[in-house]
Amino acid sequence: MIETRSAGSTWSGNHRYRATEVLLPADLDELAEVVTSADSLRVQATRHTFNDIADSEGSLVSLERLPVRIEVAADRVRVEGLVTFAEIAPVLEAEGRALHNLGSLPHISVTGATATGTHGSGVRNANLSSAVRAVEIMDAGGRTHRIDETHEWFGAAALSLGALGVVTAVELQTEPTYRVTQQAYTGVAWDDIVDDVERVFGGSRSVSVFTTWGDPAHDLVWAKSDDGPPSWVEELGGLAVGDEIHLGRIRTVDNTTPRGTSGPWHTRLPHFRADALPSDGDEIQSEYFVPLGSAREALTAVRALAAGFDDLLLVTELRTVAADELWLSPAYRRDVMAVHFTWRNDTDGVLAALPAVERALAPFDARPHWGKAFTLPAERILATLPRSGDFADVAREIDPRGVFRNAYVRRSLGL
Incomplete structure (x- = not known):
């Protein structure tokens, strides 16, 4: 039996989730069971949002019970599960590595921040999503796609608003510590x-x-x-x-x-x-x-x-x-x-x-x-984003049932 809890509200309490429950799978097999049986599903991470982007007419799913893994290899770090920047940073520092920038809050999750284009500051610093080199996404059929920079979907997957599926792992570029x-x-x-x-x-x-x-x-x-x-x-x-x-x-x-x-x-x-x-x-x-x-x-x-x-x-x-x-x-x-x-x-x-x-x-x-x-x-919004139509095509291809499209996605992306 997959554990559940109530959906609660966003971090500041400005939005109370309409979703009926949050499902808490303990491993990827249970996550696949959740996504394949859902008609409407969104991912709840650390809830540091201020709208209904992570809400659903059905259920939410959280990765908080999945095993957390942080693996540093050469100039990359791979994070799996619900990992925050506060958790990943000291691991990188211990290996003599760093990220190019951080947001103002280290409490936010790697998957949530990169999925929404969250950022720090600096004229030479791109947003946190720009450090993504690969993502692993479980689609509504329970299949996992590894999408790296060579994949035709990468421009959509590295910053996806949760509209393509559940991001189970992210690989980030690192640099020497400073x-x-x-x-x-x-x-x-x-x-x-x-x-x-x-x-x-x-x-x-x-x-x-x-x-x-x-x-x-x-x-x-x-x-x-x-x-x-x-x-x-x-x-x-x-x-x-x-x-x-x-x-x-x-x-x-x-x-x-x-x-x-x-x-x-x-x-x-x-x-x-x-x-x-x-x-x-x-x-x-x-x-x-x-x-x-x-x-x-x-x-x-x-x-x-x-x-x-x-x-x-x-x-x-x-x-x-x-x-x-x-x-x-x-x-x-x-x-x-x-x-x-x-x-x-x-x-x-x-x-x-x-x-x-x-x-x-x-x-x-x-x-x-x-x-x-x-x-x-x-x-x-979409008039300012020349590849938004291409994003919509990817979303329809990877999620033909529209499981990961909620009121926010329909309202903000026209999907």
Whole structure:
């Protein structure tokens, strides 16, 4: 008998799953039994999403009871089961290896993050999905496909939104380990940020700018560098903050990673420590990606309407992501500025505010983060993704019964 549990809600509680149950197979044979008998099925991972991407009209399945395996070989690491970045990072470090980047939360799963195009920051750093070199996907017939870079489906499978099947294993590219020093600064003028985006966001390995759009005293530049604290921020008037750090209106209480000292990559690249509650927790997130070359105009457009959503906003974070070749990637074939909003946990208010933000960003062909709140219709999104039709063809071929297509997939991809 396969164990089950209730579906619960997303991490912040903003979405309660409609699915009737979560099935918990203990091995791949039981997983095959689950998928072959399902009419509608989606995978629930660590639940760090803010919409119904991982919900289902039927059941959910979780890999949390499957054996976890992390295997490092040469310049690759293969992870099997429900593995988080917090779990994989120290294993890599012990082998003298590292990933090219990490997201702000190490609590997220490798499979969930890569399936949705989750990212860190850095003009030379592509998203976390770009490190994928192969995936193993169990389709609705219980068959497992290993899809690597030579496979015609790779551009769809490495970032698949869970629409192709259950990802049971992921193989990632690694590099030699490295050390990072991070520091956060106040005092950098908004005009200096938007007038020379390449200098600001290219000044260090990873740079984030936090803003509430109307109070410069609370704007923050957070730089993560390979070679000690960056001088370029101080040249722009930046003043290093002390022990207390405020990300806009987010309540950060002893949960951020160390600043001002050098440390291994995985202890500095995330904003939040793996052993603490990240961010605010009681929140909703949205994020939109615009071409980096249009960043100044796009940010100016959002700033012009920011007073209208100020009462809902905890903070906006600006990051950069390098281009990739993954068909549904928000950075598909273009370097992008990621405009991220952390909102108060007010679903009705946020959904009412988002259309104005999306209209302001429409001239820049904005793409949404797939795992966060947005109201853009499929036709608007897919018009910015030239290979979206090819993705739909792969989805129909690998899952002709539509087992892994839910309301979200139909609404956002037109599948």
